[in-house]
Amino acid sequence: MKKEPVVIKELSAAKRENNFSEVVLGYDEADAVEEAKRCIQCKDPKCSQGCPVGIDIKKFLFQVSQNDYQGALTTIRENNNFPSVCGRVCPAEYQCRKACVFTKKDSPFASDQAININFIERFVGDWGMRNAVVSSQQSVVSSKNNDKKVAVVGSGPAGLCTAGELARAGIKVKLFESLHKLGGVLRYGIPTFRLPRDIMDFEIEQLKKLGVEMVPNFVVGKAASVQDLFDEGYGSVFLGLGAGVPTFMGIKGESLCNIYSANEFLTRVNLLGADKFPQNHTPVNIGKNIIIIGGGNTAMDSARVAIRLQRMNGIAPNTTVCYRRTELEMPARRLEIHHAKEEGIIFKFLAQPEELLGDENGYVKTLRCLQCELGEPDQNGRRRPVIMPGSEFDLPCDQLVIAAGLGANQVLTSVTPELKLDKWGDVIVDKETMETSMKKVFAGGDIVGGEGTVIEAMRMGKFAAKAIVEQLSVK
Amino acid sequence: MKVIKNEYIADTQNIRLGKIVISAPEIARKAQPGQFVVVMVKEEGERIPLTVVDASDGKITLIYQEAGFSTRLLGTVKTGADLYAVAGPLGHATEMKNYGKVVVVGGGVGIAEIYPVAKKLKLSGNTVEVIVGARNKDLLFLTEELKPCVDVLHICTDDGTAGRKGFTTDILKELLDKGDVNLVYAVGPLPMMQRAGDVTKPYNVKTLVSLNTLMLDATGMCGVCRVTIDGKVKFACVDGPEFDAHLVDWSELGKRNRMYIDKEKHICNIMKATVSA
Ligand SMILES: Cc1cc2nc3c(=O)[nH]c(=O)nc-3n(C[C@H](O)[C@H](O)[C@H](O)COP(=O)(O)OP(=O)(O)OC[C@H]3O[C@@H](n4cnc5c(N)ncnc54)[C@H](O)[C@@H]3O)c2cc1C
Ligand SMILES: Cc1cc2nc3c(=O)[nH]c(=O)nc-3n(C[C@H](O)[C@H](O)[C@H](O)COP(=O)(O)OP(=O)(O)OC[C@H]3O[C@@H](n4cnc5c(N)ncnc54)[C@H](O)[C@@H]3O)c2cc1C
Ligand code: SF4
Ligand code: SF4
Ligand code: FES
Numbered sequence: 001m002k003k004e005p006v007v008i009k010e011l012s013a014a015k016r017e018n019n020f021s022e023v024v025l026g027y028d029e030a031d032a033v034e035e036a037k038r039c040i041q042c043k044d045p046k047c048s049q050g051c052p053v054g055i056d057i058k059k060f061l062f063q064v065s066q067n068d069y070q071g072a073l074t075t076i077r078e079n080n081n082f083p084s085v086c087g088r089v090c091p092a093e094y095q096c097r098k099a100c101v102f103t104k105k106d107s108p109f110a111s112d113q114a115i116n117i118n119f120i121e122r123f124v125g126d127w128g129m130r131n132a133v134v135s136s137q138q139s140v141v142s143s144k145n146n147d148k149k150v151a152v153v154g155s156g157p158a159g160l161c162t163a164g165e166l167a168r169a170g171i172k173v174k175l176f177e178s179l180h181k182l183g184g185v186l187r188y189g190i191p192t193f194r195l196p197r198d199i200m201d202f203e204i205e206q207l208k209k210l211g212v213e214m215v216p217n218f219v220v221g222k223a224a225s226v227q228d229l230f231d232e233g234y235g236s237v238f239l240g241l242g243a244g245v246p247t248f249m250g251i252k253g254e255s256l257c258n259i260y261s262a263n264e265f266l267t268r269v270n271l272l273g274a275d276k277f278p279q280n281h282t283p284v285n286i287g288k289n290i291i292i293i294g295g296g297n298t299a300m301d302s303a304r305v306a307i308r309l310q311r312m313n314g315i316a317p318n319t320t321v322c323y324r325r326t327e328l329e330m331p332a333r334r335l336e337i338h339h340a341k342e343e344g345i346i347f348k349f350l351a352q353p354e355e356l357l358g359d360e361n362g363y364v365k366t367l368r369c370l371q372c373e374l375g376e377p378d379q380n381g382r383r384r385p386v387i388m389p390g391s392e393f394d395l396p397c398d399q400l401v402i403a404a405g406l407g408a409n410q411v412l413t414s415v416t417p418e419l420k421l422d423k424w425g426d427v428i429v430d431k432e433t434m435e436t437s438m439k440k441v442f443a444g445g446d447i448v449g450g451e452g453t454v455i456e457a458m459r460m461g462k463f464a465a466k467a468i469v470e471q472l473s474v475k
Numbered sequence: 476m477k478v479i480k481n482e483y484i485a486d487t488q489n490i491r492l493g494k495i496v497i498s499a500p501e502i503a504r505k506a507q508p509g510q511f512v513v514v515m516v517k518e519e520g521e522r523i524p525l526t527v528v529d530a531s532d533g534k535i536t537l538i539y540q541e542a543g544f545s546t547r548l549l550g551t552v553k554t555g556a557d558l559y560a561v562a563g564p565l566g567h568a569t570e571m572k573n574y575g576k577v578v579v580v581g582g583g584v585g586i587a588e589i590y591p592v593a594k595k596l597k598l599s600g601n602t603v604e605v606i607v608g609a610r611n612k613d614l615l616f617l618t619e620e621l622k623p624c625v626d627v628l629h630i631c632t633d634d635g636t637a638g639r640k641g642f643t644t645d646i647l648k649e650l651l652d653k654g655d656v657n658l659v660y661a662v663g664p665l666p667m668m669q670r671a672g673d674v675t676k677p678y679n680v681k682t683l684v685s686l687n688t689l690m691l692d693a694t695g696m697c698g699v700c701r702v703t704i705d706g707k708v709k710f711a712c713v714d715g716p717e718f719d720a721h722l723v724d725w726s727e728l729g730k731r732n733r734m735y736i737d738k739e740k741h742i743c744n745i746m747k748a749t750v751s752a
Pocket of ligand 4: 038047
């Protein structure tokens with residue numbers, strides 16, 4: 001009984017042009033059940049080993065195949081608090097799906113035949129949201145621990161997950177966020193066409209119901225130090241600070257006008273609504289020849305936002321992604337690459353930016369590149385780009401978005417010398433408990449180990465929450 | 476956050492200055508001279524950086540010049556209303572120690588920004604001479620407050636309607652000629668700060684300026700505030716806003732600050748009704 005995978009429903013490329021509506025419409029009930037039935041319920045399921053939080057995938061797929069969505073939700077939520085989010089943004093083709101038996105051996109990412117675990121997970125999460133069903137382990141607040149207070153810093157997936165876990169253990173949680181809206185990258189980075197904001201709002205509402213107190217516009221390290229938090233009676237502090245600092249390339253001309261970091265470009269649009277300028281007051285410039293540097297999710301998101309802005313403003317779509325390796329080595333999710341192509345993004349592979357040239361008013365005009373070829377694999381097995389001598393070429397470019405990586409957020413760590421950091425500025429933690437070198441201070445997410453994934457951030461948050469509850473209970 | 480008071484302190488044909496007092500106990504407790512906050516008037520608003528002029532009794536005071544749309548919108552906020560967001564204090568505080576003799580220069584709305592710094596420099600044991608300058612007498616403010624806090628206060632206006640006729644940098648040069656100046660601290664429009672640096676350079680006197688770059692998050696996450704200092708890229712919001720005037724790439728900064736000029740004009744035009752209402 002080897003059936004073909006159930007194809008997901010999507011907005012056609014034509015219908016995406018003038019809006020930020022969600023592109024992947026996902027599975028309806030019948031689709032989800034049919035796809036779940038393709039799972040052969042392996043005796044020794046490898047899929048769960050591919051999931052960073054070890055969801056019992058086999059079990060929840062079986063439950064879905066039996067129309068037991070409530071049961072499936074409970075199974076998923078055992079390990080993952082935000083199935084509607086992860087079902088949308090998890091790089092499943094590198095994780096659970098890659099580990100599924102249907103993926104061909106030695107494939108760099110999941111085969112098409114692998115069960116679409118993420119889409120079924122999304123269906124289950126959305127089902128719960130739609131029916132306002134929150135499984136029991138989600139909504140019950142323990143009666144223990146309510147004399148204890150914990151401060152959570154940062155409202156990205158790491159902070160949100162930790163806050164939820166602690167609140168369910170009965171602990172009073174205050175969540176501090178420096179921006180005016182909660183969610184971290186899920187709010188300011190990932191565009192709404194990948195993650196509609198009502199999903200974030202729902203999850204945040206759930207946390208409020210659990211008693212988590214949210215404090216936006218509060219920069220810990222500035223408005224209060226970590227020590228101040230302890231002095232105010234918090235028993236532990238969790239740091240989910242993220243990797244929010246954009247990396248520039250260090251080439252000539254990088255501070256010319258209309259050169260954006262991806263964070264700036266995405267924040268203007270996703271957090272501040274610059275696509276609706278002037279109703280929203282934050283502007284964003286929109287070029288005629290937009291180039292995005294990079295090959296990750298951030299680059300794909302920037303490119304897809306850029307081409308939408310062009311179309312919505314009557315500018316002929318012309319957005320190019322410039323990457324120094326080839327499509328195969330791109331770290332972005334395969335689906336994003338596919339969607340970007342559908343939407344008309346041009347890809348320029350094996351091009352290494354060398355210099356940016358501007359006009360007399362200081363606006364970028366030209367991107368000068370060097371041609372590369374692929375050399376030996378690096379330590380991650382990805383083939384390294386090697387510059388071909390004398391291969392310089394120019395691309396017209398009146399707007400550049402740099403998505404060349406992100407570094408540790410240092411606003412808090414730079415004023416907290418007690419925190420031991422590694423050479424990248426990431427916080428060093430105990431791998432089991434996530435406790436830092438500072439007693440009773442825990443950390444997780446991208447501030448530990450650098451740019452990662454949403455699910456990995458949540459995993460660390462969960463580990464930290466467990467250790468925090470244990471530590472607080474001892475006394 | 477609750478607006479305790481919002482009023483114009485100067486209202487001339489070309490320039491309007493407002494002073495707003497906001498209840499913000501957490502910020503007030505921590506803010507040090509040289510630091511700023513980010514303000515959003517409304518949920519759909521811009522995040523604009525403004526220097527903390529005074530912080531006491533759970534309140535902060537900001538002084539703003541109506542430069543474009545968002546500052547004008549701030550001007551319309553009524554006493555008792557709530558601002559959508561105020562975050563801070565941000566940026567590094569001015570390093571306070573006994574430098575010896577310090578000349579503090581404030582031009583235009585920059586007078587607001589130098590006020591807390593001059594005051595605290597004096598309390599830190601320095602001899603503090605302050606030069607304030609504006610286009611005309613109606614645009615001068617805080618002079619009465621400054622006078623008792625510093626050793627000497629020099630006043631000048633472009634048109635001579637108050638104090639000396641001339642520019643702050645003219646007086647600065649005279650003071651440098653007299654000698655013994657250990658530090659110059661200057662805040663004002665970009666051309667004035669650049670000029671201050673040019674004036675002090677031959678005297679080899681360290682000169683700090685507070686750079687008014689474009690900003691967005693103001694917590695180091697976007698890089699729009701990047702400036703080139705001695706050939707290196709720095710983020711004004713987290714590495715500054717104060718930098719050594721002699722090391723700033725002024726030409727780049729001047730151009731970057733004009734990046735949204737067309738958009739800002741556009742929003743001012745079409746939103747005129749909203750703002751004047
Ligand atoms: C554009 C983009 C697209 C991505 N796409 C995907 C994807 O498709 N799938 C995927 O799995 N991952 C993706 N990622 C990566 C993923 O978003 C991150 O790994 C994840 O968000 C990390 O979570 P976090 O909680 O550690 O930090 P963040 O989400 O970065 O949140 C940290 C929060 O802490 C706040 N903060 C920092 N310092 C302070 C302080 N001192 N006081 C108060 N608040 C503070 C910040 O303002 C921020 O809101 C993407 C990342 C980006 C940038
Ligand atoms: C750290 C910091 C502290 C600041 N403190 C103060 C303060 O205490 N009081 C105050 O009035 N302003 C201060 N500013 C400047 C203030 O943030 C801007 O004036 C404001 O953001 C302008 O917003 P807007 O929408 O009203 O004007 P916009 O429409 O953004 O700007 C209108 C026009 O003014 C120009 N412009 C914008 N900012 C400046 C500037 N700083 N200098 C010269 N021209 C500019 C723009 O290019 C544009 O042409 C500070 C800026 C920084 C970075
Ligand atoms: S959380 Fe991510 S990796 Fe785990 S099962 Fe769901 S989609 Fe797969
Ligand atoms: S490996 Fe694939 S087929 Fe096997 S149980 Fe997991 S999802 Fe089902
Ligand atoms: S304002 Fe965004 S990094 Fe400084």
